[in-house]
Amino acid sequence: MAVCIAVIAKENYPLYIRSLPTQNELKFHYTVHTSLDVVEEKISAAGKSLGDQRELYLGLLYPTEDYKVYGYVTNSKVKFVIVVDSSNTSLRDNEIRSMFRKLHNSFTDVMCNPFHNPGDTIQSKAFDGIVSGMMVQTG
Amino acid sequence: MECQEEKPIIYTMENKPIVTCAGDQGLFTSLYTSLAQQLPREPMEWRRTYGRAPKMIHLEANFVQFKEELLPKEGNKALLTFPFLHIYWTDCCDTEAYKSTVKEDMTRWQTSLRAHASADWVIIVVETNDTKKKNKTNILPRSSIVDKIRSDFCNKQNDRCVVLSDPLKDSSRSQESWNSLLLKLRTLLLMSFTKNLGRFEDDMRTLREKRTQPGWSFCEYFMVQEELAFVFEMLQQFEDALVQYDELDALFTQYVLNFGAGDTANWLGSFCAPVRSWSGLLLRRPIDMEKRDGIQRGEASLLDLRSYLFSRQCTLLIFLLRPWEVTQRALELLHNCVQELRLLEVSVLEGALDCWVFLSCLEVLHRIEGCCDQAQLAANCSHTVGLWAYATDKLKSLGELCGLVSEKGPTSEDLNRTVDLLAGLGDERPETVSSLQSPYKKLKEALSSVEAFERHYLELSHAAMEMYRAIGRLRSARLVGKSLAEFYMRKGDPERAETFLQEALKSYTSEGWSLPVTHTRKQIAECQKLLDRTEDYLQTSALLAGDVNLTTEERKHFCQEILTFAGKSEDQSPKVTLSMAVFSQLTRLQFRPATASVHSGAVLQAELTLRCLMPVSVHIQQLAVSIHFDLERAGTNGRSKGAPRQTNPGTVEFSQANSSAGPESASAAGPPLELDEIQDRSPSDNSLNSTGVVCKNTHLVMRHHDSSSPTDTPNCVSPPTVTVKDGGQMLKVQDVTLEPGNNSITFTAPSGQPGTYTLRQLYATVGQVQFVLPHIYPSVQYEVYSQEPQLTVEPLSEPLLAGLPQMVKFTLLTGHYAVKKGDALQLSNTDTMPILPSASCTARITSPAAELVSESALSIQSSEKVTSISLPATPPYHTLEFHLEVLCIIPHGPDRLANERLTNGEVRHRPRSYSHPDTPMTAIDQRMSIDCPWSIYSTLLALTFYIPFKTKHSLLSAGNRKYIQVCVQNMSDVNFMLAEVKLTEKQHESLELQSLNTKTQQLLCSKHSVFCLWEVSWKDDLPSCLQCVFSANFSPPKQDVSAFKPFHYQFQLERVTTLYSVRAEILPPTGEQHCRSGFLCGLEVCITRLTEPAEGEVAEDSKIDTDGLRTTKLMYEVADSSSNWAVCGKSSGMVLMPMAADATHKVQIEVMPLFAGHLPFPKIKVLKYLPHTAALAIQPDPDSCVENDSLSLLDKVLDDQGDTASIRSRGSVHSVGSGDQQQQQRGVAMPRLEPFTAGQVFNQSYTQQVLVLPATDDHIMEVNAT
Structure with missing residues (x-):
């Protein structure tokens, strides 16, 4: 399904980033980092128009020849980025949305952990499991 | 107008719906111009089927002469050539003529129309006044011709015949007639459109539903639907036209996807043919007929089809004024095509797609530039930048493929490849031949030589970067820059590469992306090595050696790079200074002793914990900490330092914010505020003027907020400018080996001079390389102090009791003074507290760590004035302790000696007893004066004793x-x-x-x-x-x-002597044996003088009567405080007592017992009554409260004069005049009462009791039950 899933802090440093082990991890780091440009652009555009009734899902951030990069931003400005292989044409927008929702829920659980220090990188088995589930599932 | 006989020119935007004209051609020609002009003038509402929204539409028409061939044959799907309306023109007004020729002609026309099932026709009858006038005689009324035509042809469809009156005249009638004609024509045209397009669409849908049948061909269907699109375009309904293309696009895409899923359509085979041409999109023509023909013939490749489809979409979008959608769609298309070719497994020459994408990107950009002005383009960079970047990317990969990026230039193999790629481009299109900047020319030129390639590539890269910057996509710009840097590296130009890499690195570090940081840093290291920038290279190497993202092998390599350099024995070259942060981290510093405060000369150790980040153990020649020494001045500026903030005494933990892998932004909050309390005391009396809190690290905190640039982050590539401060003193350790991980190094700190030592910088020297930590933060200090000797005396046990021998403890803190043999303490003796000699008196000497050093006997010599205690030799900063027995003599008399002088000439302070608030015992402070060998001044000490x-x-x-x-x-x-x-x-x-x-x-x-x-x-x-x-x-x-x-x-x-004896007696009422409660009984008071008057007494308060008898006045008072008795009549009175032994005075008073039982006698007080003359003579004792009592008593008496007759009489005797005068004299000379002292009056009946019976015999017992 997804080839790379990243959670990025409000301050734009990665809280969690995982890609398919078979692929070049570094490339995804660059891709996700660059996508922050578009995320910021979209957030500021949305901020102008809607105020607080903001859609969390940012949609397709930008396509590349090989990948499609989707974005999602929580109300606390934590960003989720999902990179999907372009050849994977079966994924519809709705499925991406539901992936983000799942990710958000799991992320919320991580934040609710009293032993988790907000701002630290995410080291949670449950979260890992959710992410793995999204990456393994082939559709 | 010339009719178009052969096939009409289609495929131009001048296409209009075809309307055929039959009948009188001459007539039509004369009317054509105004008809063609007026028809599109008014819009018409087009109501459409399938719930599509109605549209206002301006109708135009292409009027052609009617020919049988124009009518579509059965099965012809062409819509563009379809005649939507047939008109028959006639101006016949002659019945004969009509009957003979016109009717026949019309019938023929109708027949051919009917044969082709065309029901969209209209007959226009033009009537002019001229014709009327010409043939006046045999002319039927005009209407009859129309009627005839209507009855002949318009079978119940009267609206199919329209009259146009005087079309060439400028009259209102003519205008009206024109309007109705035009309206009719428009209505009929629209009806025809609706009908015919509807039919066409139905057919088209039917065709589409057949797509699962084996013989179905996408290309055929494509042509059909495109026909519809053309018609919409013709009608200027671009939106509808675009929808047709989008549907085709989606249909095709779905087929490709199905193919990917294993569902192959036969017709798709033609699209799977190997790609032979990659000439890119062509957007300059409205319709690319070559490609269209290819599609029509079923010979088009996937790229051809996609190109054609996109070119049509592009054209329509530009008509719709949506150029930015073109760029967005273009990018999607290019990505999609690449994917589709991959999916369909179409074989493509390597690099061919890159050519195609590159050309297409540029073509789209050119097309957009062609229809927008510069300002619009600049404002919409965000839409075009993707294409720029994509083109850059593709050109780069082409360059790499064709060997244009390497330093050596292309090989022959590369050249062959280039030739193949260029072949696939074909010839340049005629449209762009004249253009100098056509994408075709650009690509060809770029691939032709290394220099040209570089020029084009740089141009594109910079354009893309500029645009990214302009729209604020800095990360994207840096990524392009990084790619450019890679290009420069391939070209062997590390200098230029480094700038881009550094910029990119800055961005990654500031946002804490460790993997890109590591990767970029590795590239930078390569640059720096090539540039021979040793110091930078070593710094970067050090960073990389400690980078956990790298493999151990890589880390070891970089570590070895440093060590190799360090090992070079170049004595002349200065040492390379690198930042310590990358090499190892100072995590902890621990002082021993933990107080971090020692006396001068004592041993203080500092244990440093260094976390070495290197992958291998590193031998360090010298590890040193420079020290800043501050001579401590007592009470500088009256400021006192706050309490040490470390919770763990003696240990300083250093924060670990600078771990290279961790998120940089976590420390973006800045260093924690370091606050200290300050107190400003007045220098004169040490009173507090002000107090407050100061932030000690303002410079750090403020700097962080001011600049968002992360230049001072530990991850920065260039080492911080380290100035090796020449600290005079240093903590040093030679030859240490730091193992990876935590290392503990112990220093011995210098402690010679008293003062504050601040640890400033940490150096680690490895051969030619020196790692420096420029600031040890938070600041670490230790103190060396020098102490004056101190002597204290305290009780061995609390409290010290006066009057008994008590032990006191002498404690001597030697401080910096070394007690020599023969030194003695000289205690001045006092009488009130002698020091008791004792046989065995030992002194204990303990070290600062409270360990017993030695124990020796003390010799104490006492002389008359001084007790001398010889002290044993004691080293500095030790404690000497011994006990002495002293006795504080209890002061017993009020008599005090005159001030004495002590041996040293001081005024002796007499111990004065006072009541201590803590104990009920009376306390005495005893002062001791001791002369010490280290001081010329005596030490004064005080002990407090308590009287038991x-x-x-x-x-x-x-x-x-x-x-x-x-x-x-x-x-x-x-x-x-x-x-x-x-x-x-x-x-x-x-x-x-x-x-x-x-x-x-x-x-x-x-x-x-x-x-x-x-x-x-x-x-x-x-x-x-x-x-x-x-x-x-x-x-x-x-x-x-x-x-x-x-x-x-x-x-x-x-006044010990007893003067008077008072005896009281209670007499029952007469006839009764006992007193009864409630009945009056007598109280007889008998006052007897027991002694002859003494001398003092005579002078004091006696008075000589006229008869020579000395008398004194006494006042008695019966007071029953317990309310047992009621005194009836006067309760007090005055008696005149002769001053002779056994003189007796009896007083009878009536009292009434209030209760039954054994009642104590009422109290009888006897007081001295002093007349006012005597009162003047006697100085009243100010402390005497008796006087006050007597005064108040007298006041009462005077105010209430009717009460005691005796006093009144006496008062009148002594009063000199009226009441006014009396008032005046009060306070100056008044009679006073004075009590006798305890022994002077003896009361015989004191505590005597008398039996009182109840008033009646009724015994009432009150019982209270609760």
Whole structure:
């Protein structure tokens, strides 16, 4: 399904980033980092128009020849980025949305952990499991 | 107008719906111009099927002469050539002519129309006045011709025949006629559109539904639907036209996807043919006929189809003024095509797609530039930048493929490849041949030579970067820059590459992306190595050696790079200074002793914990910490330092924010505020002027907020400018090996001079390389102090009791002074606190760590004035302790000695007793003056002793006999034995004090009292004043006789002699044996003088009567405080007492018992009454409260004059005049009452009781039950 899933802090440093082990991890780091440009652009555009009734899902951030990069931003400005292989044409927008929702829920659980220090990188088995589930599932 | 006989020119935007004209061509020609002009003038609402929204539409038409061939044959799907309306023109007004020719012609026309099932026709009859006039005679009325036509042809469709009147005249009638004609034509045209397009769409849909059938061809269907699109375009309904293409696009895409899923359509085979041409998109023509033909023939490749489709979409979008959608769609298309070719497994020459994408990107950009002005383009960079970047990317990969990026230039193999790629481009299109900047030319040129490629590539890269920057996509810009840097590296230009890499690195570090950081840094290291920038390279290497993202091998490599450089023995070259942060981290510093404060010369150790980040163990020649020394000045600026903030004493933990892998932004909050309390004290009296809190690290905190640039982050590539400060003193350790991970290094800190030592910088020297930590933060300090010798004396046990030998502890902190042999403490002796010599007195010497060093005997010599204590030799900063026994003598008399002078000339401070708030015992402060060998001044010390006893005395009388009672109360917490209790009188020899105490020794328990009693007997006269001394010996119980210490108590008794005896008697009412409650009975008071008047008494308060008898005035008062008695009549009165022995005065008073039972007698007070003259003579004692009492009593008497007749009479005797005068004299000279002292009046009936019976015999018992 997804080839790379990243959670990025409000301050734009990665809280969690995982890609398919078979692929070049570094490339995804660059891709996700660059996508922050578009995320910021979209957030500021949305901020102008809607105020607080903001859609969390940012949609397709930008396509590349090989990948499609989707974005999602929580109300606390934590960003989720999902990179999907372009050849994977079966994924519809709705499925991406539901992936983000799942990710958000799991992320919320991580934040609710009293032993988790907000701002630290995410080291949670449950979260890992959710992410793995999204990456393994082939559709 | 010339009719179009052959196939109409289609495929231009001049296409209009075809309308055929039959009948009178001449007539039509004359009307054509105005018709063609007026038809599109008014819009018409087009209501459409399938719920599509109605549209306002301006109708135009292409009028052609009617020909049978124009009518579509059965099965012809062409819509563009379809005649939507057929018009028959006639101006016939002659019935004959009509019948003979026109009707026939019309019939033929109708027949052919009907044959082709075309029902969209109209007959226009033009009538002019001219024709009317010409043939006036045989002309039927005009209407009849129309009627005829209508009846002949318009079978119930009267609207199919329209009359146009005077079309060439400019009259209102003519205009009206035109309008109705035009309206009719428009209506009919729209009806025709609706009908025919509807039919067409239905057919098209039917065709589409057949797509699952084996023979179905996408290309055929494509042509059909495109026909519809053309018609919409013709009608200027671009939106609808675009929808047709989008549907085709989606349909095709779905087929490709299905193919990917294994569902292959036969027709798709033609699209799977290997790609032979990659000439890119062509957007300059409205319709690319070559490609269209290819599609029509089923020979088009996937790229052809996609290109054609996109070119049509592009054209329509530009008509719709949506150029930015073109760019967005273009990018999607290009990505999609690449994917589709991959999916369909179409074989493509390597690099061919790159060519295609590159050309297409540029073509789209050109097309957009062609229809927008510069300002619009600049404002919409965000839409075009993707294409720019994509083109850049593709050109780069082409360059790499064709060997244009390497330093050496292309090989022959590369050249062959280039030729192949260029071949696939074909010839340049005629549209762009003349253009100098066509994408085709650009690509061809770029691939032709290394230089040209570089030029084009740089141009594109910079354009893309500029645009990214302009729209604020800095990360994207940096990524392009990084790619450019890679290009420069391939070209062997590391200098330029580094700038881009550094910029990118800055971005990654500031946002904490460790993997890109590592990767970029590795590239930078390569650059720096090539550039021979040793210091930078070593710094970067150090960073990389400690980078956990790298493999151990890589890390070891970089570490080795440093060590190799360090190992070079170049003595001349200066050492390379690198930042410590990348090499190792200072995590902890621990002082031993933990107070981090030692006296000068003592050993202080500092243990540093360094976390070495290197992958291998590193040998360090020298590890040093420079120290800043601050001479500590006492009370500088009156500021006192706050309490040390470390919770763990002596240990400083350094924050770990600078771990290279961790998120940088986590530390973006800045360093924590370091706050200190300050107190500003006045220099004169040390009083507090102000207090506050200061932030000690303002410079760090503020800097962080000011600049968002992360230049001072530990991850920065260039090492921070390290200035090696030449600290005078250093902590040094030679030859240490740091293992990876935590290392502990112990330093011995210099502690020579007293002051504050601040650790500033940390250096690690490895051969030619020196790692420096420029600031140790938070700041670490230790203190070396120098202390003055200090002598303290304190009780060994609390409290010190006066009167008994007590141990006190002498403690001498030697400080910086070394006690030499022969040094002695000189104590000035005092009488009140002698020092008791003791045989064995030992002194203990302990080290600062409270360890016993030695124990030796003290020699104490006492002379008359001074006690000298010889001290054993004691090293500095040690503690000397010994005990001495002292005795504080209890002061016993009020008599005080005159001020004495001590041996040293000081005024002796007499110990003065006072009551201490903490204990009930009376305290005495004893001062000691000690001369110490280290100072020319005497040390004054004070000890507080407590007197264990409190003594009270009282005089008791029985008639003339006198007794003295002394009460000794033990206030202390210990028990005592009291022995040899004695009372002596000092002045009167004749006086004898006979002890009535039986015990010789008596236990006096803590908080208890002992009473002792003596009877006074005398021979001649009892002296009125007795000076007594009570003395006793006391000791703690079970002690030797020698342990008893004396205790004295002096007191004085005055007016001892008994002057009067008072006796009272209660007399029952007459006839009764006993008193009864409620009945009056008599109280007889008898006052008897017992002694002859003494001399003092005579002078004092007597008065000589006229008869020579000396009398004194007494006042008696019956006061029953317990409300047992009611005094009836006067309760007090004055008696005149003769001053002779046995003179007696009796007073009768009526009293009434209020209760039954044994009632105590009412109290009878006898007081001295002093007339005012006498009062003047006597100076009233200001402390006497008796005087106040007497005054108040007298006041009461004077105010209430009717009460006591006796006083009134006396008052009138003594009053000199009227009441006014009396008032004036009050306070100046008034009669006073003075009580007698305890022994002067003896009350015989004191505590006597009398039986009182109840008033009646009714015995009422009150019982309260609750």
